[in-house]
Amino acid sequence: DIQMTQSPSSLSASVGDRVTITCRASQSISTYLNWYQQKPGKAPKLLIYAVSSLQNGVPPRFTGSGSGTDFTLTISSLQPEDFATYYCQQSYSTPLTFGGGTKVEIK
Amino acid sequence: EVQVLESGGGLVQPGGSLRLSCAASGFTFSNFAMSWVRQAPGKGLEWVSVISVSGDITYYADSVKGRFTISRDNSKNTLYLQMNSLRAEDTAIYYCGKDRCSSSNCPIDYWGQGTLVTVSS
Numbered sequence: 001d002i003q004m005t006q007s008p009s010s011l012s013a014s015v016g017d018r019v020t021i022t023c024r025a026s027q028s029i030s031t032y033l034n035w036y037q038q039k040p041g042k043a044p045k046l047l048i049y050a051v052s053s054l055q056n057g058v059p060p061r062f063t064g065s066g067s068g069t070d071f072t073l074t075i076s077s078l079q080p081e082d083f084a085t086y087y088c089q090q091s092y093s094t095p096l097t098f099g100g101g102t103k104v105e106i107k
Numbered sequence: 108e109v110q111v112l113e114s115g116g117g118l119v120q121p122g123g124s125l126r127l128s129c130a131a132s133g134f135t136f137s138n139f140a141m142s143w144v145r146q147a148p149g150k151g152l153e154w155v156s157v158i159s160v161s162g163d164i165t166y167y168a169d170s171v172k173g174r175f176t177i178s179r180d181n182s183k184n185t186l187y188l189q190m191n192s193l194r195a196e197d198t199a200i201y202y203c204g205k206d207r208c209s210s211s212n213c214p215i216d217y218w219g220q221g222t223l224v225t226v227s228s
Contacts, residue, residue, distance in 0.1 A: 001169070034214040036152070043202055043218035044144075044152060055216060087152050091212045094166040096142075098152040 002026050002090050006099035012107040019075040021102045023088035028068045032092035035064055035073045038101075039084045047086075048073065078104070109133040109217045111186075113203045116222030123193050127222060129186040129203030134217075137161075137181040140206035142215055143188050145199035145224075155201070156188065157211045166211055171197075193226045200224075 003026040013019050023033065031051045036044040046055045048064040051071060061076040075082055083106055088099040115127040129141070143155040156167045156177040165177050176189040186203055200223050204215030 032212065036214075038152075043220055044215075045218070046207070046214055046216045049207060049214045049216075089152075089154070089214065091214055094157065094211065095168045096154045096157070096212065098154060101151045 001095055002029060002093060002097055004088055004090055004097050004099035006086075006088055006102050008102060009100060010103040010105060012105045013078050014107045015078055015080055017078045017107075019078050019082075019104060021073045021086055021088075021104075023066075023071045023073070023099050025069045025071075025090055025092075029090045029092035031067055032090055033064070033066065033071045034089045034091060035062075036087045036089065037082075037084045038087065044087065075104075109205060111203045111205055111217055111219040113201065113219045113222040116201065116224045118225045118227065119193055120228050121194060121226055123226070124189070124191045125193065125224060127188040127190065127201055127203075127224070129188075129219060131184045131186065131203075131205065134205065136179075136184040138209060140209055140211050140213060141177075141179060141186045142204045142206055143177060143186075144202045144204060144215065144218075145197075146202070146221075147196075147199040150199075153199070157206065158186070159211055160209045164211060190224070193224075195226050198224060198226045 035048040038044040052064045200221040203219040205217040206213040207216040
């Protein structure tokens with residue numbers, strides 16, 4: 001099975017900050033990397049698929065990059081509604097594993 | 108509007124069974140793979156299973172293989188998860204999801220609100 005490791009597991013940031021979350025796969029997954037956002041008590045929401053493609057309706061301050069085993073999610077200017085937990089997921093091969101999550105909190 | 112709505116969760120004793128359902132609307136159900144993902148209380152997301160558009164290809168997480176069965180009824184726009192031999196560690200919110208494409212390796216672009224399964228005596 002492919003293991004997905006996210007870092008950091010949590011971070012504190014202020015509105016307007018640039019935030020970067022990393023995700024590392026235990027083997028190459030090409031560009032089969034997706035990012036989700038989850039707010040407390042809510043279902044996850046797809047933000048980015050195939051490394052860098054923005055899901056419909058997601059603001060352009062969210063960007064994804066990387067290939068192979070190392071990937072990043074960047075929020076260019078953190079907004080109040082962005083405080084949430086973010087998960088990466090590989091869809092290269094089953095089981096389609098998730099990273100452990102990164103909780104973005106208000107500083 | 109795309110909607111997926113889970114039902115069937117509840118309290119079940121260890122070793123018991125439960126069948127989850129997921130009613131889909133707002134899209135051509137038979138054109139998309141469908142998935143189940145779960146989340147134990149206070150924990151992260153765990154992928155559970157995916158089923159192909161026709162239902163003939165299924166994949167499972169090792170943690171549920173041999174105990175859970177995913178199926179679909181395209182005539183009823185409904186996805187199912189039959190859960191047998193339930194264990195305490197199966198306690199979680201179970202989310203149904205519409206995959207973004209027809210193959211079994213796509214992200215989930217629409218999620219239900221989840222149904223809670225509690226396994227306890």
